[in-house]
Amino acid sequence: MKPTFLTTLSLLLFALATYFPLAFTEQVRDSNGNPIFFSSRFYVKPSIFGAAGGGVKLGETGNSSCPLTVLQDYSEVVNGLPVKFSTDAEIFIDLISTDTSRVDIVFPEKPECAESSKWLLIEDDFPRPWVGIGGIEDYIGKHIIDGKFKIVKHGFGYKLVFCPTFTAPPGLCHDIGRYDDKNGRRLILTEDDPYEVVFEHVAIGTERSVV
Numbered sequence: 001m002k003p004t005f006l007t008t009l010s011l012l013l014f015a016l017a018t019y020f021p022l023a024f025t026e027q028v029r030d031s032n033g034n035p036i037f038f039s040s041r042f043y044v045k046p047s048i049f050g051a052a053g054g055g056v057k058l059g060e061t062g063n064s065s066c067p068l069t070v071l072q073d074y075s076e077v078v079n080g081l082p083v084k085f086s087t088d089a090e091i092f093i094d095l096i097s098t099d100t101s102r103v104d105i106v107f108p109e110k111p112e113c114a115e116s117s118k119w120l121l122i123e124d125d126f127p128r129p130w131v132g133i134g135g136i137e138d139y140i141g142k143h144i145i146d147g148k149f150k151i152v153k154h155g156f157g158y159k160l161v162f163c164p165t166f167t168a169p170p171g172l173c174h175d176i177g178r179y180d181d182k183n184g185r186r187l188i189l190t191e192d193d194p195y196e197v198v199f200e201h202v203a204i205g206t207e208r209s210v211v
Helices: 005-019
Strands: 041-046 056-059 069-072 084-087 103-106 119-123 130-133 143-145 147-154 157-164 174-181 184-190 196-202
Touching (some): 041 056, 041 084, 056 184, 103 119
Antiparallel strands (some): 056 069, 069 130, 069 184, 084 103, 130 184, 157 174, 157 196
């Protein structure tokens, strides 16, 4: 029996998906619909303008005198601080796709009091592990959860997902949500309420200050 057209087409699509998986993954796009590049800067903002609040920024929480905590501002008119994405995975193009599972997020401008501006997950006496920046010296007595981020399509925008290096079962990831705090909403690990975001491209030299 000769193979039908649909059978041949199915086999061809399977072969393409096997040998060229990037062709079937979705590129992450900014709020204008343009592909996101690792080399660019972006504001991370809620997908719906208004009561959902503004962009992400840094703030002081607890007993810290250094702005190490990643917060979402309560005001929708605040853009926050630009972020950049990077990865240590082997990639051949600058574009970010939704299957890029080893993404680091950093603020290009680092506070002088912080060891690093890379996003980390911190576990201490706060109700949930929370997102901060810095290094080991900034969190003496606290636990830094080793892992990477990825960007996943969600609702009208995307959600940020954190994937610890060591999990049981392997490959388990957690959504990033929000928790109301004094100076803004902390970004935290959540099980049922992911923070839906969009990425607003920032041209170099046009960054607007956090108000």
